[in-house]
Amino acid sequence: MNAQFKKGALELCVLSQLTKGDKYGYELTEVISREMSIATGTLYPILKRLKDELYVETYLVESEGGPARKYYHLTEKGRGYQGNLKLEWQAFVEIVGRLCD
Amino acid sequence: MRKEEYLNSLAQGLRAYDKNYVEDILRDYEEHFLDAAQAGKREEEICQELGNPEDVVREIREMLSEGEKRDGWLARPQAELMFLGGKSTAGEEGFRWGAGDLKTVRFFTDTARVRLRPSPDGAFHLHLSDEKDQAYLEQRCTADSYEGQLKRRWWQIFSVKSFFQPFGEVLLEIPEGVLELKISTVTGEVSAEELRAQSIGISSISRDVSAWKLRGKDISLTTVSGRVLSEDVKAGKLVLRSTSGALRGEELEAEELFGKTVSGLIEVHGIYSRDIYLKTVSGAIKLGVKTHRDPIQFRTRTVSGRVYMQDTARQPNGGNFDGGESIRAVLESVSGDITVTGAED
Numbered sequence: 148m149n150a151q152f153k154k155g156a157l158e159l160c161v162l163s164q165l166t167k168g169d170k171y172g173y174e175l176t177e178v179i180s181r182e183m184s185i186a187t188g189t190l191y192p193i194l195k196r197l198k199d200e201l202y203v204e205t206y207l208v209e210s211e212g213g214p215a216r217k218y219y220h221l222t223e224k225g226r227g228y229q230g231n232l233k234l235e236w237q238a239f240v241e242i243v244g245r246l247c248d
Numbered sequence: 249m250r251k252e253e254y255l256n257s258l259a260q261g262l263r264a265y266d267k268n269y270v271e272d273i274l275r276d277y278e279e280h281f282l283d284a285a286q287a288g289k290r291e292e293e294i295c296q297e298l299g300n301p302e303d304v305v306r307e308i309r310e311m312l313s314e315g316e317k318r319d320g321w322l323a324r325p326q327a328e329l330m331f332l333g334g335k336s337t338a339g340e341e342g343f344r345w346g347a348g349d350l351k352t353v354r355f356f357t358d359t360a361r362v363r364l365r366p367s368p369d370g371a372f373h374l375h376l377s378d379e380k381d382q383a384y385l386e387q388r389c390t391a392d393s394y395e396g397q398l399k400r401r402w403w404q405i406f407s408v409k410s411f412f413q414p415f416g417e418v419l420l421e422i423p424e425g426v427l428e429l430k431i432s433t434v435t436g437e438v439s440a441e442e443l444r445a446q447s448i449g450i451s452s453i454s455r456d457v458s459a460w461k462l463r464g465k466d467i468s469l470t471t472v473s474g475r476v477l478s479e480d481v482k483a484g485k486l487v488l489r490s491t492s493g494a495l496r497g498e499e500l501e502a503e504e505l506f507g508k509t510v511s512g513l514i515e516v517h518g519i520y521s522r523d524i525y526l527k528t529v530s531g532a533i534k535l536g537v538k539t540h541r542d543p544i545q546f547r548t549r550t551v552s553g554r555v556y557m558q559d560t561a562r563q564p565n566g567g568n569f570d571g572g573e574s575i576r577a578v579l580e581s582v583s584g585d586i587t588v589t590g591a592e593d
Contacts, residue, residue: 172276173283176297186299191276192308195269215284 153185158193159236162229165203165221172217194219202228249295260316263307263369265312273308345372345392348425352393357433359454360398360415364440367421378416416449428462456493467502475512486521494531513584524577532584535577544575546588551586 160179164170170178172194178188197203202225207215221229255277262270277298284294298304342467342513350372353366355362360381365374370532372394376382380501381398386428388395398415414435422429427446431438437455440448444463451470458477459469467483478500487503488495497507497516505513510529526533532553537544548555579586 169262171283172278173278173287176280177287180297186303187280188277188298188301188304189307191273191280192304192311193274195274196311214279216283217276217279 149199153183156236157185157190158197159229159232161190161197162202162221162225162232165219166193166226166229169218170207171219175219197225200226249292249301251291251294254295254298254301255281257301258305261301262308264371264373265309266458267368269312307355345423347423349392350394350423350426352395352428352430353420353422353426354394354428354430355396355398355418355420355432357418357436358400359435360433361417361436362433362438363417363419363423364429364432364438364443364450365419366442367423370423371421372423373419373421373448375419375421376416381415384415400593414510452574517589523573524575524579526578527580528584529582531581531582533579533586534585534589535579536589537577544577547576547578548586548588549580550582550586552586553581556585556587558587558589 151174155217160183161175164175164178165204172191175194179185179190180187194203198205198219201222204222205217205219208218210216255274258277259270259274260261262273262482276281276520279364280298281294284297284579285291289297293303305361323377344493347370353372355445369536374385374396376385376398384398386397393454398418419430421443422443424444429443429445429447430449432449432451433455435452435455436452437457438450438452439458439460440450443461446464447466448464449466449468449470450459450464452470452474454472454473455470456477457469459467459481460479462481463483466482466487467481467485468487468489469478470487470489471493472491473493474490476486476488476490476495476497478496481497481499482501484502485504486500487507488505488507489499490512491513493509494512495507495509495514497519499518501520502520504523505516505519505525507516507526509531510530511531512528513534514525514526514528515534517534518538519536520538524535525536526535546557577588579588
């Protein structure tokens with residue numbers, strides 16, 4: 148898949164996955180990389196930025212046999228942002244689809 | 249590639265960036281390694297999935313430079329300068345001196361606050377707290393010097409809006425090996441910490457100059473209407489000067505200590521110096537010397553103030569020095585009191 152496409156869509160994918168429930172970093176990278184071939188390392192700066200912009204918040208949960216895991220939770224602000232982004236994306240895909248046909 | 253190597257190359261690639269940010273994101277990668285290992289993956293495999301560390305670093309850098317357009321502080325060093333055959337200006341490519349090549353740093357600004365601190369990675373950096381200020385930044389560099397100015401020209405001052413909007417803060421990160429450091433401002437305060445250079449000159453016209461942990465052969469801290477605040481400064485010759493502000497010093501060590509103000513107070517404690525000259529017209533002088541077994545010869549002079557010597561072993565002396573091994577201290581105030589507290593051997 149075209150790298151530029153992926154880059155633009157990755158943020159929406161991350162946010163959308165979080166609408167289904169809180170996830171920790173590795174879990175998120177697994178879910179996304181199963182569908183899309185990406186360098187999963189690039190997800191962390193995205194998560195960090197989403198956090199800085201208050202779209203997600205994080206909390207730590209002790210895990211058995213390992214160190215505490217950082218979970219990402221979508222905030223109300225993030226939910227709103229995800230909704231808008233999704234609409235924009237759908238509109239965009241529709242337009243591109245029409246133009247390509 | 250193994251985990252250790254992977255994390256190291258990320259840390260290396262991001263070393264010039266905000267420490268908190270970098271530590272935080274490295275922790276995320278570390279956690280990723282642990283979780284993936286728990287899921288039964290080998291370190292090599294995990295590295296491969298994460299992607300080439302250079303690409304990840306590039307991604308992070310891009311993100312940070314986007315971020316800085318919104319935030320106040322620039323996470324990315326602003327002035328790694330482009331070299332244009334003797335004359336150079338700030339550029340995207342950046343100009344880097346080799347370790348120890350940069351010998352002279354001079355910076356002037358009219359209204360910005362300036363903060364100086366040692367470089368975290370051995371390279372010279374300049375950061376601006378307000379991106380808009382960049383339009384006013386002029387820089388020149390040669391193979392061994394950096395000269396920067398952040399000021400408004402007369403036609404820029406002419407706009408009322410910009411006149412009332414002073415610049416933000418400039419942060420200069422100074423590498424080791426710089427011999428001459430000269431910083432001057434008009435209405436910006438200057439603070440310097442943990443720096444070493446042969447010659448350090450810091451001056452402001454209307455604001456405070458503060459220094460902490462400076463080392464040098466010649467150090468001069470001057471202001472006209474601000475205060476000079478210094479702590480833990482060691483120099484061959486140390487000059488503190490103000491016109492209407494106070495001079496305050498704590499733990500100063502200098503072969504020669506020279507302090508002069510007109511209407512301010514001089515208060516210096518924990519002084520270790522062989523040659524002390526402190527002068528004020530209408531302020532008081534408080535000196536706490538830390539010595540030395542050598543005797544101190546004081547020459548104190550005040551017209552309408554009084555002299556207090558709290559160390560009875562040492563007597564004020566109005567005459568000339570007789571030379572020899574003794575430490576000389578000249579304290580003069582026209583209308584202020586002079587107080588000397590004694591040695592804490």
